[in-house]
Amino acid sequence: MMVPVQVVGIGQCACDLIGALAVYPQVDQKSELQHLNIEGGGPVASALVALRRLDISCAIRGRIGGDDFGDRIRAGLVTEGVDCNGLYVDRNGSSQVAFIVVDDAGRRTIFCHRGNSRPLQADDIDPEQIAAARILHLDGQQSDAALAAARIARDHGVVTVLDGGTLRDQTWPLLPLIDHLVVSEAFARQYAGAGTPEQQLAQLLETGAQAAVITAGPAGCWGQEPGCAVQHQPAFSLPVVDTTGCGDAFHGGYIYGLLQGWGLVERMRFAAAVAALKTRDFGGRRALPALAEVEAFLSTQAQ
Amino acid sequence: MMVPVQVVGIGQCACDLIGALAVYPQVDQKSELQHLNIEGGGPVASALVALRRLDISCAIRGRIGGDDFGDRIRAGLVTEGVDCNGLYVDRNGSSQVAFIVVDDAGRRTIFCHRGNSRPLQADDIDPEQIAAARILHLDGQQSDAALAAARIARDHGVVTVLDGGTLRDQTWPLLPLIDHLVVSEAFARQYAGAGTPEQQLAQLLETGAQAAVITAGPAGCWGQEPGCAVQHQPAFSLPVVDTTGCGDAFHGGYIYGLLQGWGLVERMRFAAAVAALKTRDFGGRRALPALAEVEAFLSTQAQ
Numbered sequence: 001m002m003v004p005v006q007v008v009g010i011g012q013c014a015c016d017l018i019g020a021l022a023v024y025p026q027v028d029q030k031s032e033l034q035h036l037n038i039e040g041g042g043p044v045a046s047a048l049v050a051l052r053r054l055d056i057s058c059a060i061r062g063r064i065g066g067d068d069f070g071d072r073i074r075a076g077l078v079t080e081g082v083d084c085n086g087l088y089v090d091r092n093g094s095s096q097v098a099f100i101v102v103d104d105a106g107r108r109t110i111f112c113h114r115g116n117s118r119p120l121q122a123d124d125i126d127p128e129q130i131a132a133a134r135i136l137h138l139d140g141q142q143s144d145a146a147l148a149a150a151r152i153a154r155d156h157g158v159v160t161v162l163d164g165g166t167l168r169d170q171t172w173p174l175l176p177l178i179d180h181l182v183v184s185e186a187f188a189r190q191y192a193g194a195g196t197p198e199q200q201l202a203q204l205l206e207t208g209a210q211a212a213v214i215t216a217g218p219a220g221c222w223g224q225e226p227g228c229a230v231q232h233q234p235a236f237s238l239p240v241v242d243t244t245g246c247g248d249a250f251h252g253g254y255i256y257g258l259l260q261g262w263g264l265v266e267r268m269r270f271a272a273a274v275a276a277l278k279t280r281d282f283g284g285r286r287a288l289p290a291l292a293e294v295e296a297f298l299s300t301q302a303q
Numbered sequence: 304m305m306v307p308v309q310v311v312g313i314g315q316c317a318c319d320l321i322g323a324l325a326v327y328p329q330v331d332q333k334s335e336l337q338h339l340n341i342e343g344g345g346p347v348a349s350a351l352v353a354l355r356r357l358d359i360s361c362a363i364r365g366r367i368g369g370d371d372f373g374d375r376i377r378a379g380l381v382t383e384g385v386d387c388n389g390l391y392v393d394r395n396g397s398s399q400v401a402f403i404v405v406d407d408a409g410r411r412t413i414f415c416h417r418g419n420s421r422p423l424q425a426d427d428i429d430p431e432q433i434a435a436a437r438i439l440h441l442d443g444q445q446s447d448a449a450l451a452a453a454r455i456a457r458d459h460g461v462v463t464v465l466d467g468g469t470l471r472d473q474t475w476p477l478l479p480l481i482d483h484l485v486v487s488e489a490f491a492r493q494y495a496g497a498g499t500p501e502q503q504l505a506q507l508l509e510t511g512a513q514a515a516v517i518t519a520g521p522a523g524c525w526g527q528e529p530g531c532a533v534q535h536q537p538a539f540s541l542p543v544v545d546t547t548g549c550g551d552a553f554h555g556g557y558i559y560g561l562l563q564g565w566g567l568v569e570r571m572r573f574a575a576a577v578a579a580l581k582t583r584d585f586g587g588r589r590a591l592p593a594l595a596e597v598e599a600f601l602s603t604q605a606q
Contacts, residue, residue, distance in 0.1 A: 017320070019402065019414050024330040028410045036400055036416035068371035097339060099322065099402050101414060107331040111322050111404060113339035 004132035005057040005083055007255060010120065010146050011044030011139035011163075013062045013077075013087065014096040014112075015069035018244055018283050024103045033101075037283045040076030041098055043139040043163040046245045046284045050252025050274055052080040053288045056259060059083035059133075061125055061149075062142060065095035065117045076285070086126060093117030102282065106240045122148035131156040135255055138178075139163040143170035150177035159258060163251050167191050175207040182213040182254055184247065197222035198230050211264055215250055217243070223268050233268040236276035236301060245284025250275040252288070273298050307435035308360040308386055310558060313423065313449050314347030314442035314466075316365045316380075316390065317399040317415075318372035321547055321586050327406045336404075340586045343379030344401055346442040346466045349548045349587045353555025353577055355383040356591045359562060362386035362436075364428055364452075365445060368398035368420045379588070389429060396420030405585065409543045425451035434459040438558055441481075442466040446473035453480035462561060466554050470494055478510040485516040485557055487550065500525035501533050514567055518553055520546070526571050536571040539579035539604060548587025553578040555591070576601050 019033035040046070048058040060082050064070035066089050073095060077084050094115040101109045120142040130136055136153040138146045140162060147170075153160050154177050162174065164183030167190035175181070181204050183191070192203035197214050201224040204212035213223035220234040253274030257267030273294050281287035289297070322336035343349070351361040363385050367373035369392050376398060380387050397418040404412045423445040433439055439456040441449045443465060450473075456463050457480050465477065467486030470493035478484070484507050486494070495506035500517050504527040507515035516526035523537040556577030560570030576597050584590035592600070 017400075017402065019416060021414070025412055025414070027327040027406065027412050030413040030415065033414050033416040036397075068375070072371070094339075097320075099320065099414075103330065109328055109330050110333040111324070111328075111336050111402075112333065113322060113336040115339075 005059045005129070006133060006259060007048065007051055007056055007058045007135045007137055008061065008130050008133045008149070009044035009048045009058060009137040010061045010125065010142055010149050012042045012096060012141040013045045013060070013064050013073045014041040014098050015072050016041035016098045016100055016244070016284060018100045018102060018242070020102050020242070020282060022104045024101060024107070024109055035282060037286070038072060039283050039285055040073045041245065041284050042096070043165060043248050043251070044137050045077060046248035047137055047163065047251040047255065048082050049077070049080045049285050050249045050288045051255060052082055054252070054256045054291045054294070056256060059086060059129060061086040061120060061145065063088045063090055063093070063117045063120050065089070065093040065115050066091035067094055069095035069097050086129070088120070088124060090117040100244055102242045102244065106243055108242070108244055120145035125149045127152050130158060133158055134259060136160045137163070137251065137255060138174065139165065140168060140171040140174060143174065147174055147177070150174055153177070161251065161255055161258070163247065165247070178207065179210045180213070180254070180258070181207065181209045181211070182215065182251055185214060185216045188214045201230055213254070213268065215247055217246070221250070221268055221272065223264050225264055231265050231268060233265070233272050236272055238276045238279060240279040242282045243279055244282070246275040246278055248284060249278040249288055253294070269298070270294065308362045308432070309436060309562060310351065310354055310359055310361045310438045310440055311364065311433050311436045311452070312347035312351045312361060312440040313364045313428065313445055313452050315345045315399055315444040316348045316363070316367050316376045317344040317401050318375050319344035319401045319403055319547070319587060321403045321405060321545070323405050323545070323585060325407050327404060327410070327412055338585060340589070341375060342586050342588055343376045344548065344587050345399070346468060346551050346554070347440050348376070348380060349551035350440060350466065350554040350558065351385050352380070352383045352588050353552045353591045354558060355385055357555065357559045357594045357597070359559060362389060362432060364389040364423060364448065366391045366393055366396070366420045366423050368392070368396040368418050369394035370397055372398035372400050389432070391423070391427060393420040403547055405545045405547065409546055411545070411547055423448035428452045428455070430455050433461060436461055437562060439463045440466070440554065440558060441477065442468065443471060443474040443477060446477070450477055450480070453477055456480070464554065464558055464561070466550065468550070481510065482513045483516070483557070483561065484510065484512045484514070485518065485554055488517060488519045491517045504533055516557070516571065518550055520549070524553070524571055524575065526567050528567055534568050534571060536568070536575050539575055541579045541582055543582040545585045546582055547585070549578045549581055551587060552581040552591055556597070572601070573597065
């Protein structure tokens with residue numbers, strides 16, 4: 001019998017190769033990487049890992065290629081205790097791979113290859129698993145499956161959270177089914193045009209979401225619930241080694257807050273702390289904090 | 304009983320990840336790779352693959368890490384029929400990995416991580432294998448093993464060829480033991496200072512080599528034997544997809560010519576043809592030609 005998990009995630013799973021160097025090279029140059037860190041990535045997948053560090057049960061649905069990178073992606077999730085029974089393998093497909101170069105200033109240059117694994121289909125999801133979960137987390141990729149899952153979630157009162165990185169054509173039908181729109185500055189601009197966070201949030205809430213949040217890296221984040229004031233949460237300032245996956249960490253922290261029944265301000269503050277603590281080390285996952293670390297960190301910060 | 308191979312190579316084995324994109328990104332940007340080609344690399348290793356395509360028996364000595372990349376490196380050589388009995392694995396080490404970005408103009412930007420596998424030691428080589436070979440090919444890496452092997456080669460009349468890419472401290476003791484110095488422009492400049500190819504060749508021949516060649520990409524190559532005139536071989540002009548590994552291909556072609564007993568001019572011409580044909584496809588190895596292809600190509604070119 002299936003044990004229900006608290007959070008089901010559907011999204012793109014990638015293998016990240018993260019190389020560190022002093023100075024990003026000009027075209028046609030050769031440079032030496034000081035580190036090369038290889039690990040799983042992908043917005044939803046890494047958010048689930050953040051949640052696992054906070055001791056939340058999670059399952060992923062996605063598809064990887066039948067290659068070494070796929071093996072690494074799975075191993076990285078299994079090690080963290082993410083349920084991977086729904087992480088399917090396209091034997092003849094190749095996995096998504098991202099090569100991420102981080103310079104001494106913490107700037108990231110990303111080379112991404114999408115691979116050619118078959119996308120997840122609507123019938124690859126498990127309706128019972130979703131109906132039994134408390135939260136469905138989506139990143140707008142694997143869109144057929146995501147849409148089918150969001151409909152099931154809506155029918156069963158399962159809360160839906162979207163990590164909006166880039167607004168794609170296939171994202172639009174998903175938006176009315178999303179309860180928490182937690183999006184990047186780029187997504188907000190694509191959706192609502194140039195404008196203040198306040199203007200953009202007002203438009204984002206027109207989808208019918210219960211809350212909208214715009215994350216803006218070192219500028220912090222802005223969030224709003226319908227009929228309430230816009231809230232701003234500054235980013236916590238820590239010495240940054242690597243910002244890879246900060247957005248994913250933020251989503252993990254935000255979902256943790258939802259599961260605790262916290263209000264928007266508290267969710268954003270906790271999420272910002274998880275994201276800040278993640279920057280302590282290279283890669284999207286290595287420095288993701290345990291709950292006690294987040295609590296200890298927040299206790300040192302002014303409210 | 305060991306079957307002697309014609310060419311023994313000692314050098315660095317790497318796994319190359321070669322990504323193709325339209326325009327090389329500025330720092331802090333994200334870009335999409337159109338292709339991602341994963342294959343073995345390393346100067347000597349790829350030269351041996353070039354020789355295998357020309358039906359020459361080869362063995363490699365080197366060390367790889369106990370990781371997926373090491374598995375890929377070995378598989379890439381085994382598939383081509385390179386004897387890998389001397390390709391040792393450092394179970395706890397990581398393999399050398401190079402991420403190579405090729406833009407639409409065919410320019411290559413290289414990010415290299417050396418890994419941390421133990422270097423090959425002098426007692427990791429097989430003196431009998433070297434003594435029984437006709438040619439020992441070195442790239443100046445794995446230097447302790449290379450030096451020991453070059454001494455054995457010298458004692459047994461085995462011809463030594465050095466692929467000089469970068470002149471390192473540990474390359475110097477090797478130089479007097481090298482019969483054919485086939486080096487990059489960068490190496491020639493490091494060794495002989497700025498100057499004409501003629502001036503640089505004169506200095507390179509002071510090591511006692513039987514021939515020195517400087518490869519200069521699209522400018523072709525210059526070569527000389529002691530007491531003879533400098534020869535120039537223009538690069539053959541073909542539509543270039545990717546120049547990765549052209550130098551390695553050149554070395555394979557040059558060594559093939561040595562095995563046939565050809566003179567310097569003929570060796571350089573054949574080597575230039577192998578290098579030109581390699582540029583037809585992505586990666587350092589995919590388009591390496593069979594003998595019939597080289598012969599057919601050369602028959603269409605003016606002598």
